[in-house]
Amino acid sequence: xxxxxxxxxxxxxxxxxxxxxxxxxxxxxxxxxxxxxxxxxxxxxxxxxxxxxxxxxxxxxxxxxxxxxxxxxxxxxxxxxxxxxxxxxxxxxxxxxxxxxxxxxxxxxxxxxxxxxxxxxxxxxxxxxxxxxxxxxxxxxxxxxxxxxxxxxxxxxxxxxxxxxxxxxxxxxxxxxxxxxxxxxxxxxxxxxxxxxxxxxxxxxxxxxxxxxxxxxxxxxxxxxxxxxxxxxxxxxxxxxxxxxxxxxxxxxxxxxxxxxxxxxxxxxxxxxxxxxxxxxxxxxxxxxxxxxxxxxxxxxxxxxxxxxxxxxxxxxxxxxxxxxxxxxxxxxxxxxxxxxxxxxxxxxxxxxxxxxxxxxxxxxxxxxxxxxxxxxxxxxxxxxxxxxxxxxxxxxxxxxxxxxxxxxxxxxxxxxxxxxxxxxxxxxxxxxxxxxxxxxxxxxxxxxxxxxxxxxxxxxxxxxxxxxxxxxxxxxxxxxxxxxxxxxxxxxxxxxxxxxxxxxxxxxxxxxxxxxxxxxxxxxxxxxxxxxxxxxxxxxxxxxxxxxxxxxxxxxxxxxxxxxxxxxxxxxxxxxxxxxxxxxxxxxxxxxxxxxxxxxxxxxxxxxxxxxxxxxxxxxxxxxxxxxxxxxxxxxxxxxxxxxxxxxxxxxxxxxxxxxxxx
Numbered sequence: 154x155x156x157x158x159x160x161x162x163x164x165x166x167x168x169x170x171x172x173x174x175x176x177x178x179x180x181x182x183x184x185x186x187x188x189x190x191x192x193x194x195x196x197x198x199x200x201x202x203x204x205x206x207x208x209x210x211x212x213x214x215x216x217x218x219x220x221x222x223x224x225x226x227x228x229x230x231x232x233x234x235x236x237x238x239x240x241x242x243x244x245x246x247x248x249x250x251x252x253x254x255x256x257x258x259x260x261x262x263x264x265x266x267x268x269x270x271x272x273x274x275x276x277x278x279x280x281x282x283x284x285x286x287x288x289x290x291x292x293x294x295x296x297x298x299x300x301x302x303x304x305x306x307x308x309x310x311x312x313x314x315x316x317x318x319x320x321x322x323x324x325x326x327x328x329x330x331x332x333x334x335x336x337x338x339x340x341x342x343x344x345x346x347x348x349x350x351x352x353x354x355x356x357x358x359x360x361x362x363x364x365x366x367x368x369x370x371x372x373x374x375x376x377x378x379x380x381x382x383x384x385x386x387x388x389x390x391x392x393x394x395x396x397x398x399x400x401x402x403x404x405x406x407x408x409x410x411x412x413x414x415x416x417x418x419x420x421x422x423x424x425x426x427x428x429x430x431x432x433x434x435x436x437x438x439x440x441x442x443x444x445x446x447x448x449x450x451x452x453x454x455x456x457x458x459x460x461x462x463x464x465x466x467x468x469x470x471x472x473x474x475x476x477x478x479x480x481x482x483x484x485x486x487x488x489x490x491x492x493x494x495x496x497x498x499x500x501x502x503x504x505x506x507x508x509x510x511x512x513x514x515x516x517x518x519x520x521x522x523x524x525x526x527x528x529x530x531x532x533x534x535x536x537x538x539x540x541x542x543x544x545x546x547x548x549x550x551x552x553x554x555x556x557x558x559x560x561x562x563x564x565x566x567x568x569x570x571x572x573x574x575x576x577x578x579x580x581x582x583x584x585x586x587x588x589x590x591x592x593x594x595x596x597x598x599x600x601x602x603x604x605x606x607x608x609x610x611x612x613x614x615x616x617x618x619x620x621x622x623x624x625x626x627x628x629x630x631x632x633x634x635x636x637x638x639x640x641x642x643x644x645x646x647x648x649x650x651x652x653x654x655x656x657x658x659x660x661x662x663x664x665x666x667x668x669x670x671x672x673x674x675x676x677x678x679x680x681x682x683x684x685x686x687x688x689x690x691x692x693x694x695x696x697x698x699x700x701x702x703x704x705x706x707x708x709x710x711x712x713x714x715x716x717x718x719x720x721x722x723x724x725x726x727x728x729x730x731x732x733x734x735x736x737x738x739x740x741x742x743x744x745x746x747x748x749x750x751x752x753x754x755x756x757x758x759x760x761x762x763x764x765x766x767x768x769x770x771x772x773x774x775x776x777x778x779x780x781x782x783x784x785x786x787x788x789x790x791x792x793x794x795x796x797x798x799x800x801x802x803x804x805x806x807x808x809x810x811x812x813x814x815x816x817x
Contacts, residue, residue, distance in 0.1 A: 159243035159251070162353065165781045166249045166762050167444055168267035168274070169429035173199025174389070176267050176274045177445055180243045180762070182236060182251070183224045184208050185354045187364065188445030191265070191293075193300055194272040194389035196330055199432045199441055200448050202300040205325075205332045206274075206387050207350075207366050210234065210292045213376070215284055217257035228349040228363050245762040247416045252281070259283030261376070268408045269415060269428075272330075272389035273397060275408055279383075280376040289374040289383050294347060294366035295332065297325030301446065306365040312344035314369055319401050322390075323369060331390030337401040338372040338383060359706025422757060423791050426764045427461040430784040431470055437477035438470050443767055443780035451489045451505035452573055453785050454478070455512040456722065460788030463512075463519045464795040471516050472531055478509065479538040485545015486554075503554050503564040503571040506542045507596035513539055514603035514663060536607045543604055543611060546597070553587075553642070559625070560618030561589050562597040563642060574654075574691065576714035584715045588639040588646075592654040594622050599662045622666055626658075632674040634658060634667075651693035653683050653723050660733055661726020673734045679727060686752040687769040687777075688721035688786075694771070701772040703779070717771035718778070724753055725789030729796055745797045753790055765790055 164180040173195030179185055184207065192206035211223045212234070221234030241254040248266035255261070260281040267274050280287055296304040315322040321334040334340075348365045355362035374383035384405045388396035397404045419425040430441050434449065440461065442453035454474065462471035481487055481498065487506045488498035513535050520527055527535075546562060549555035552571055554564040564571050565587030572593060574584040601615040626634045628647075634655035637648040656679055658666040667675060682693040692699050692715065700713035728749045735741035753765070760766040761781030768779040 159240050163760060163777070164762055165760060166245050167429065167764065167782050168248060168265065169269075169432075169441075169444065170194075170267050170272055171269045171428075171432055172272060172391075172394075173202060173432050173441060173448065174272050175429075175444055176265060178208075178249075180245075180249075181224065182240070183226050183232065184350070185226065185352055186445065187303055187352050187355055187362075188300060189352075190296075190300075191276070192272070192274050192332065192387045192389060193445075194330055194391055196389075196391055199434055199439065202448075203329050203389075204296045204298050204300050204304075205330065205389055207294045207296050207304075207364075209276075209294060211236070211263075211278070212290045213253075213255060213259065213261055214288045214290070215255065215257055215259050216286060217255075217259075220255040220259075222251075222253045222255075222261060222263070225347075226351045226353065228351040230351065246422070247413060255283075257284075259287060261289075266409070266412055268412055271394055271397075272391050273408070274387045275405060276385045276387070277382045277405060278374070278376065283376070285377040287376040289338075289376050291338070291372040291374070291383075291385060292343075292368050292370070293334070293372075293385075293387075294368055295323060295325055296364075296366055297329040303361055303364045304366060306346045306348060310367050312342070312367065312369045314340070314342060316340065320396075325367065333388040333390060333396040334372075335386040335388070335397060335401050335404060336372055336384060337381065338374040338385070340370055340372055342370040344369050357704075358710065359708075422763050423754070423787060423794065424465055426757075426782075426787050427465055427467075427791060429764075429782070430457065430461055430787065431467070431474075434477060438473040439477055440474060440784055442784050444761075444782040445780070447780060447784075448490075451478070451487045452502050452508055455505065455508035457784035457788035458512050459515050460725070460790065460792035460795075461784065463515055464788075464791045466519075466523070468516070468520060468523060468525055471512075471519075472527070475509070475513055475516060475538075476531060476534055479534045482506070482538050482541045482545075484550040485542050485548075486550055487542070500551055501569065501571065502575075503552070503562070503590075503593055504573060504596055506546070507593070507600045510539050510542055510600035510603055511596065511662060514599075514606075517606070518663075539600075539604055539607055543600060547611075547614065556614065557589070557639075559621035560614050560616075561594050561621050561625075561638075562618075563589055563639065564593060565642075572654075574652075574715040576711045578708050578711045583712055586637050586648070587641050588637045588643075588648075590637050590654060591626055591634050592657040594618070594626070595657040595662055595666055598622065598666060599664050602664045619666065622658075626655075627671060631678070633678045634675060650696055651678075651682055653679060653689040653691060653720075653727070655679070656689070656723065656726050656730050660728070660730025665730075665733060672730070676727075676730050676734050680731070684727065685719050685769070685771070685775050687724075687756060687775045688719045688753075689723035689727055690717050690719050690771050691715040692717045699771075702770050703768060704770075714768070719769040719771055719775060720767075720786075721753065721756065721765050721769070722783070722785040722789040724749060725793045728793050732796065742797045750793060750797050753793065 159180040168176040178189045222236040224237040239253045242252040250264045253261045262279045298304045323332045350364045352362045384401040439449040440454040442450045486500045489502035490499040547556040557563045570582045576583045601611040635647040640646040683690040700716040760777035764782040765786035766777040767783040769775045
């Protein structure tokens with residue numbers, strides 16, 4: 154792992170609780186997003202997210218004076234206090250750890266981690282070097298708001314704290330969870346408001362960016378020689394999840410040991426990152442699309458599942474996720490946003506349901522390779538969901554989605570964005586792609602092909618559609634595939650914009666639709682015009698509307714989202730296609746590891762530490778943008794690892810067996 158620039162506010166850490174809640178922040182300690190918090194809990198996992206404890210101020214006192222080890226950013230851009238300048242080192246693994254060196258050479262070590270499966274954040278401080286009589290003061294900042302909102306000074310906030318032994322309990326507002334603080338420090342009530350915190354990332358996104366937070370009091374700890382660690386364990390009072398009980402030091406040791414063992418069990422940082430996205434929903438499982446602002450979305454779930462679960466051998470979780478969604482099929486469609494209690498599901502995606510079928514096919518294939526038997530009840534539910542999806546699409550469903558006479562799938566209407574290129578600015582859909590988008594046809598034909606294992610009803614549609622695809626999507630003048638045919642449902646019209654969606658005809662799906670020279674031409678042209686070290690551009694430079702930077706306010710960013718912006722998740726299908734057109738040889742996989750896989754893994758040190766971000770600028774230096782922790786970016790990196798490292802792992806196992814056979 155390379156050295157982390159701990160003064161870079163763009164370096165962000167994440168501690169997820171497996172319920173949809175999390176703690177997050179920057180290596181510098183400054184909070185730059187409304188989502189940066191120490192205790193952000195999901196009241197109805199994985200939704201109902203509420204920011205309970207936003208941050209804290211921490212100050213160390215020695216005989217030489219008082220030294221802050223925290224930093225806040227206030228309007229109009231003032232950093233106070235100045236703890237960031239005392240950071241000597243920062244390490245994100247196995248969880249965020251800071252080492253502060255004070256002016257008198259006192260050294261303080263601080264760590265933060267979240268225990269998986271409970272809404273609990275553990276903070277501790279230790280005197281690594283310093284004089285007797287050293288003390289620590291910690292002042293927490295409370296909110297009690299929806300995680301998308303901002304908090305402002307108001308008379309309704311309840312500063313009162315209940316105290317029992319080493320536990321302090323706050324209830325900021327009647328309709329938010331209680332905040333439990335288990336500590337070995339002494340608490341003193343000092344209610345006050347801290348005003349005008351500034352969140353730079355929100356300001357850069359053109360959003361509200363100033364917040365007031367409530368400071369109910371101080372915790373004081375002795376940190377002299379031989380003193381115990383200072384412990385502050387924050388827990389949300391969520392129904393069905395009791396806060397930890399016992400002495401603070403005992404609970405710290407228990408949680409630290411359990412969490413260290415859990416993390417050490419993963420074979421790589423990517424595998425450990427994958428675990429952050431797999432969360433509880435009711436009695437089942439689902440996948441959070443990204444942190445800090447996404448919940449679980451249909452399209453993202455099924456794209457990410459193949460890497461997060463199948464490439465990592467987590468077949469039970471994959472089964473649970475697929476079954477959790479199986480009951481949500483309506484008129485052949487799965488919601489792109491999972492329905493919450495009392496909310497109407499959003500059926501606004503043509504491809505989410507098709508990605509579900511692909512994920513089911515890959516799941517069954519993985520079970521076969523692992524000699525795992527799928528329970529009859531699960532198989533029946535999965536087959537029913539697949540059949541309902543394909544039947545619904547074939548007879549026609551919402552938003553003009555229907556099987557056309559040529560065996561291809563038509564979809565879309567004015568004002569609706571149905572594909573993954575789903576940005577809109579006000580009432581304007583930036584990339585409407587109405588008609589027959591190329592990747593939708595690849596998904597449709599793969600879904601029909603997969604369904605043959607359940608039924609022979611779709612064989613004729615598959616044969617007809619594949620012939621039509623090969624005849625209608627090839628652009629002979631450019632040597633690549635059209636992005637959309639029958640644009641706006643006008644037969645014979647085409648959109649020749651050079652986009653990455655065509656790569657799914659060669660890689661990224663179980664069945665490639667192109668072979669030979671055409672497949673090679675698509676891969677070579679995509680590599681030449683769209684490939685970057687961070688992923689594929691969403692539109693080629695020189696095309697109308699190409700936008701090199703994802704910057705500005707909401708309208709500017711939404712307008713740039715699919716107009717050149719780089720997407721790391723697309724590197725998975727591209728590299729699979731690149732290896733396929735080279736015969737899938739060991740030499741091709743070795744070359745892919747060096748040329749594509751290694752630069753992608755290097756992204757773990759940028760933006761979301763240990764994870765891969767959502768998007769990046771289309772031009773050098775390809776600055777990470779959007780969500781710093783993205784499920785399908787991590788998932789496709791894992792799936793890609795499985796593709797290009799499989800041969801290497803097999804070779805190492807063979808080498809070890811040979812070595813063992815000749816060792817006396």
